[in-house]
Amino acid sequence: MTTVPGTVLVVEDEPSIADVLTIALRFHGFEVMCAATVRDALALAESTRPDAALLDVMLPDGDGRALGRELRARRPEVALVFLTARDAPAEIVGALGFGDDYITKPFNIDEVVARVQAVLRRVRPADVLPQRPPLRYGDLELDETTYTVRRAGRSVELTPTEYALLRFLMRNGGRIVPKEQLLRHVWQYEHAPPESTVVETYVSYLRRKLDALGPPVITTRRGVGYGLA
Template sequence: MRLLIIEDDREAAAYLVKAFREAGHAVDHAGDGLDGYALAREGDYDVLIVDRMLPKLDGLSLVRSLREQAIATPVLILSALGQVDDRVKGLRAGGDDYLPKPYAFSELLARTEVLARRRTAATGQSEATAYRVGDLELDRLSHRVTRAGREIVLQPREFRLLEYLMRHAGQVVTRTMLLEHVWDYHFDPQTNVIDVHVSRLRAKIDRGFEHPMIHTVRGAGYVIRADEPQAS
């Protein structure tokens, strides 16, 4: 999933960003309602997680504005206000779910995944939860990767890297694209961290198979494709 967390509490936001990334998901963060609104309008997110009490633009007003702009991205509202009337206001403002604080992250994760599945079903985007390139398959919801039926265990960052490559199968993915969408620009563009992770991923995906799938395009980036012998 690709998520946007709109939360002004830095400690809470850092915890959520870290937890979702460790679960294998791509996460952006905004610290106030106006920044969050701008990102939500421009970004292609699976789910928005919005704190109700935000500076500059409160959470309910933010959600109403998105709905007025016909932006239907699922929204989960977080709030310390957990009475029935509070939850009803959140849902009527355009929220798809409402989770009172305090909460367990496992429940937040489960609710977020449910919203993402509903979005996929509503838009008919079967590729949003599963990708296949040749005999390589990736399931975003179960975090399971197999090649020729053999399960491949990946670390969260490796999973995100493979997911991004498979989402753009057959296309050259540049280092800048990977830094932005997989590492969120947490590293200097001149670092070799991408090369190291691609090398590790290639070892897991291609080792033991005759035809490699992950290729380096010199001076450009990387591409994943099913290189199978052509019929004569």
């Protein structure tokens, strides 16, 4: 029996784009559901509970980012990948604020499939990892079985990508992890463009959440990478 790699909710109001995405994702073994509006997407998500959502930012009855927030509120573990206009950097910043990845239009369909696969590997690491005791570093505790994080005994709500980033840093203890290594192991990027700031962006988000509960815990080695203090 073939194992289905996951269920993806595609929310795109342009029929030709939605068809291409659906065909490609199904070819790679995904179950795919399609919606063209925020309203239909919420109804589908409620009845099917997708593992990932591929969301156009501009929809006829609302904003794809607002839809992503609602999906994440209903199911914190759902992975969010946004489709954005190439000339709209504000959309990219807004999407990365709580999502897991973004893809600019026009896009390469193979890249879309690869990005969805990479995001789901981050969201569902227990599919390939045996159960293990929680990771601990200082007052941080990360449970790889329940996908929960606590600092000084208080729960920290993280997106799947923030969780994956913290998990990798904790597995490396106090070692400084080069940016290139983070891109490979957390984002599954083998050849990220040198101007990519995705690591810096997510370190900033993670710092904001962790530092609210104690002294700064992530240290920066300028020009090299990041580690835990």
